[in-house]
Amino acid sequence: MKSLYQNAQNAGYWYPRLTLFALETILLVISSWMLFLDGTEVLNTVFHWNLTHGNAGRNLLLFILILIVFVRMKFTMFYLLRRAMPWQEAFSVPAAFSLYYIVIPLLSLTRNKPLNGWDIVFAVIFVTGSIFNSHSEWLRHLWKQKPEHKGKLYTGGYFRYSVHINYFGDVLWVLAMALTAWNAWALLVPLWLVCFFAFYNIPMLDKYLAEKYDNDFEHYRKKTKTFISFIF
Numbered sequence: 001m002k003s004l005y006q007n008a009q010n011a012g013y014w015y016p017r018l019t020l021f022a023l024e025t026i027l028l029v030i031s032s033w034m035l036f037l038d039g040t041e042v043l044n045t046v047f048h049w050n051l052t053h054g055n056a057g058r059n060l061l062l063f064i065l066i067l068i069v070f071v072r073m074k075f076t077m078f079y080l081l082r083r084a085m086p087w088q089e090a091f092s093v094p095a096a097f098s099l100y101y102i103v104i105p106l107l108s109l110t111r112n113k114p115l116n117g118w119d120i121v122f123a124v125i126f127v128t129g130s131i132f133n134s135h136s137e138w139l140r141h142l143w144k145q146k147p148e149h150k151g152k153l154y155t156g157g158y159f160r161y162s163v164h165i166n167y168f169g170d171v172l173w174v175l176a177m178a179l180t181a182w183n184a185w186a187l188l189v190p191l192w193l194v195c196f197f198a199f200y201n202i203p204m205l206d207k208y209l210a211e212k213y214d215n216d217f218e219h220y221r222k223k224t225k226t227f228i229s230f231i232f
Helices: 002-036 039-047 056-080 087-108 118-144 165-180 184-213 215-223
Strands: none
Touching (some): 002 039, 002 056, 056 087, 056 165, 165 184, 184 215
């Protein structure tokens, strides 16, 4: 009986993760098809769009950024994320990431913009956001591995500057990708993400943290910015 229970737990742990991995891999393939193969011709024919082939250097840069995001998120999902993953998340996360893997490249392909010095700035923003997001999670993971920290609230590392510094990192790397597309419409993607975090995800998570950590979280929240370091 115990073995059956453990198998059910393992299934609940792995199946949603593997589903999410498969869906994001499909998105990655579609992105490469658009940026490097005959995707633009097919889309122009089917939907009567007017996509260009883009700029080869910009296409490569965008795909490298997408690939870095893919690898980081899979490391988080399979190694750092120990909680169970609900099936809703297995489908909602790829739906959101389609904005980054498909919509932003599509908007980039509406024009042929050569790489320039600004793209170095965008790359720096991307790296900064990636560090805020992934390295903060890694440091928290190491801290929680110690037995004396079991059940305690982590407020160190990057989280001393913002309660949700990892979400701020998400906004930065998404903003960098949108800027790399050189299409003003792409900026709606990070704007949507800011609204999603500020008005839905952060309030929901703050409620959970307040219930779990009680006074410790209230004290932490009063002395620390919520989302954007030193600002909000």
